[in-house]
Amino acid sequence: MRRRFVTAVVVGMCAATFLASPAAADADGPVVETANGPVVGVVDGGIEVFRGIPYAAAPVGDLRYEAPQPVGNWTQPRDATEFGPACMQTPDDLENDPSTEVSEDCLTVNVWTPKADEGSRPVFVWIHGGGFSWGTAAHALYEGRNLAERGDMVVVSLQYRLGSFGWLDLSEAGGSASSANNGLLDMTAALKWVQENAAAFGGDPDNVTVAGESAGAIALGSLLTTEAAPELFDRAILQSGSPGLVMTEDVAGGLAEEFLSKAGASSVDDLRAMTAEELLSAQLSFEQDSEFADVGFHPVIDGVVLDQGSTVAIRDGLKSTVPVLIGTTRDESRYWLLYYDYLDRLPLSYARPWLDSISGGRSEEINDAFLVDRPDLNSGQLMMATATSSAFTMPAIRFSEALSSTGSPVWMYQFTLPSNQLDGRMGSPHAMELPFMFGNLGAEPALLDPSDNVAEYEQLAADMQDAWIAFARTGDPSTEALGTWPQYEQTARKTMMFDLDRGVVSDPFSIERTVWEDVPFDGVTPPLLESNPLTAADTEVTIPVVLAVIGPVWTTVIIVGALALIAGVVTLVLWLVRRRRRRREAQVPPMTQGD
The missing domain is CATH 3.40.50.1820 (Alpha/Beta hydrolase fold, catalytic domain)
Structure with missing residues (x-):
C-alpha cells in the first residue's frame, strides 16, 4: 500500500463499464433490495458480501467536477460479486496490484453483513486513506469479513474521487462553487446511501460509526464540523490523520489556476473535453513543475461545504455531539x-x-x-x-x-x-x-x-x-480484556x-x-x-x-x-x-x- 502525496505518470488504464447497466447475477447468491434496485452478492465464510454497488451516478461527461448526482434505478438483479474499479489514479499508485481497474465511474460501496435480515446491527463505515490522490476500498487490508463476523455488525467501505478529479477548485473557471470538495461530497453521498439502505442489509441506520485512516481521517475530521454530520453518523474514529488539514480559498484558487495552465485549459468545459489520461498527464506535469506541488490536494475552506478547519471550528464554539x-x-x-x-x-x-x-x-x-x-x-x-x-x-x-x-x-x-x-x-x-x-x-x-x-x-x-x-x-471502547x-x-x-x-x-x-x-x-x-x-x-x-x-x-x-x-x-x-x-x-x- 502506497502512502504518497503525489501521483506518477500514467502507465496504462483499464476501461470499466460494468456499472453502466446491471450485469448478469448469480441466482444462488444472497439478494438484497436496495433503494435503487436488487443486488446479488456472495457468501464468504458465512458472511454475505456485496461489492461494487453504485451510490451515485458516474461522474463523467457533464458530471465531471460536479457534486455527486443520484444513481438511476434498475429492476433486474445487479451483480455485486466483484469490487468496482478504483477511482482515477496511476497504476504506479496501485503497485500492489497494477492490474487493478481504474475509472471515473468509481463511486461505489462494498458491504459485509452476517445476514441481510432485520437484525438492526451496528454499522461500521470505512474511508480509506491515500493522500487524497490514490487508494482503493478494494485493498486487502480493508477486507471487512473478519470485523463483520467478530462484531456481528454491518461493515461498509466506500470510494471517493481522488486527485484533481475530486479536489480541484474550479469555481473561478466556470465550475460549481463546491467543486473543490467534490471528494468530500462523495463521502457524504455514500453516507446518505448507508442511511437509506443499512436496514436492508441487516444494519441499524441510527447506529452508524464512521472510521478513516490517514486522508480518510482528515476528511472525517472535516465532516464532523458540517451540519449534516449528526444526521449521517453517530460516532467517529480518526486513525493517523491530522484532523482538519485544509486549504484556504486563495491557495486552492492558485492551485487550480496552475493546474489549468498545465492542462492547456482555461475553463471547466475545456477540462471536461479532455480524456481521463490527458488529465492525469496534466496532473503529472503539475506535480513536477509547480510551486503548488508540495501543497497537494486537500479539502478546502470554500464557504459552501466547509466554513473553517475542524479544530478551529470547535474552538470557536461549535459543539460536536459525536x-x-x-x-x-x-x-x-x-x-x-x-x-x-x-x-x-x-x-x-x-x-x-x-x-x-x-x-x-x-x-x-x-x-x-x-x-x-x-x-x-x-x-x-x-x-x-x-x-x-x-x-x-x-x-x-x-x-x-x-x-x-x-x-x-x-x-x-x-x-x-x-x-x-x-x-x-x-x-x-x-x-x-x-x-x-x-x-x-x-x-x-x-x-x-x-x-x-x-x-x-x-x-x-x-x-x-x-x-x-x-x-x-x-x-x-472499554472491553473486558482492556478494562475501563x-x-x-x-x-x-x-x-x-x-x-x-x-x-x-x-x-x-x-x-x-x-x-x-x-x-x-x-x-x-x-x-x-x-x-x-x-x-x-x-x-x-x-x-x-x-x-x-x-x-x-x-x-x-x-x-x-x-x-x-x-x-x-x-x-x-x-x-x-x-x-x-x-x-x-x-x-x-x-x-x-x-x-
Whole structure:
C-alpha cells in the first residue's frame, strides 16, 4: 500500500463499464433490495458480501467536477460479486496490484453483513486513506469479513474521487462553487446511501460509526464540523490523520489556476473535453513543475461545504455531539523507509536548518527534549520523530483538546507495536495498526510477517477489534480484556497504548506537548518552501508566507513557525517521492486509452 502525496505518470488504464447497466447475477447468491434496485452478492465464510454497488451516478461527461448526482434505478438483479474499479489514479499508485481497474465511474460501496435480515446491527463505515490522490476500498487490508463476523455488525467501505478529479477548485473557471470538495461530497453521498439502505442489509441506520485512516481521517475530521454530520453518523474514529488539514480559498484558487495552465485549459468545459489520461498527464506535469506541488490536494475552506478547519471550528464554539476515538502510531513517518531506506541514517545537520527556521533557533532544545524520552534514537530517527510529532501526534492532541474542552466525549490511543520488517527499523509506522484493526494480519507483508509471533499478534488483533466493535456498539471502547478506557481530558490525558502489552497511561505525549507548546496546530495548508531539509543542510530555509492563518490570533513569529513546521514535513516526503518518480520515468510504457 502506497502512502504518497503525489501521483506518477500514467502507465496504462483499464476501461470499466460494468456499472453502466446491471450485469448478469448469480441466482444462488444472497439478494438484497436496495433503494435503487436488487443486488446479488456472495457468501464468504458465512458472511454475505456485496461489492461494487453504485451510490451515485458516474461522474463523467457533464458530471465531471460536479457534486455527486443520484444513481438511476434498475429492476433486474445487479451483480455485486466483484469490487468496482478504483477511482482515477496511476497504476504506479496501485503497485500492489497494477492490474487493478481504474475509472471515473468509481463511486461505489462494498458491504459485509452476517445476514441481510432485520437484525438492526451496528454499522461500521470505512474511508480509506491515500493522500487524497490514490487508494482503493478494494485493498486487502480493508477486507471487512473478519470485523463483520467478530462484531456481528454491518461493515461498509466506500470510494471517493481522488486527485484533481475530486479536489480541484474550479469555481473561478466556470465550475460549481463546491467543486473543490467534490471528494468530500462523495463521502457524504455514500453516507446518505448507508442511511437509506443499512436496514436492508441487516444494519441499524441510527447506529452508524464512521472510521478513516490517514486522508480518510482528515476528511472525517472535516465532516464532523458540517451540519449534516449528526444526521449521517453517530460516532467517529480518526486513525493517523491530522484532523482538519485544509486549504484556504486563495491557495486552492492558485492551485487550480496552475493546474489549468498545465492542462492547456482555461475553463471547466475545456477540462471536461479532455480524456481521463490527458488529465492525469496534466496532473503529472503539475506535480513536477509547480510551486503548488508540495501543497497537494486537500479539502478546502470554500464557504459552501466547509466554513473553517475542524479544530478551529470547535474552538470557536461549535459543539460536536459525536463521540470520537482518535489516535496515531508511534513512528508514523518511518513508513517511508519502505521506499527511502536511508532516511533513518541521515546526519542531523540535514534537519537542523529546518528545525531552526520553525522554532526560532531551538533545534538543539527540540532534539534534547525528544532524546529524554527516547535516548536510543540516532540523528535520522530523531528527525523522523519530530516529523511524526508535528504532522500526526500534535494535531491529534490539539483536536482532542478542543473536543474535550467542550464536553464532547473523546478517547485517545497510540499504537506502538513495531513492525518486524526491515530489521525493525520502521518502529511502529504509518498504517501499522490496520492489519490488527481489521483482523487481516497477512494483508500487508511489507509491514508485518504474522508468522513471526502468531499467538500474541492474534490476541492483539482480537483486543483491538473488540475495542473498535465496543465503540461502534455503545460509544465506549472499554472491553473486558482492556478494562475501563477513560475518556481523554486535559488533566490526566489518559491514553490507551496498543502493543503486545496493552494498558492505559497518563499523558504519554508530555514531551511533544512541551516542545510544541507555542505552535498552533490548527490544520492549515503548508506554505510553499523554496528549500527543504534534504537540500538545505548548509543554507537557510526560506518560507514565503502565502496563506492566511485560520483560527485565533497568534503572534507573527508563532504563525510562521507553525506553517513552516507542517510544510517542512510534507516537503521532505514530497521531494523524495518526486525524485523517485523521475528516476522511473524512463521505464514508462505507452498509455492506453480508456473509455
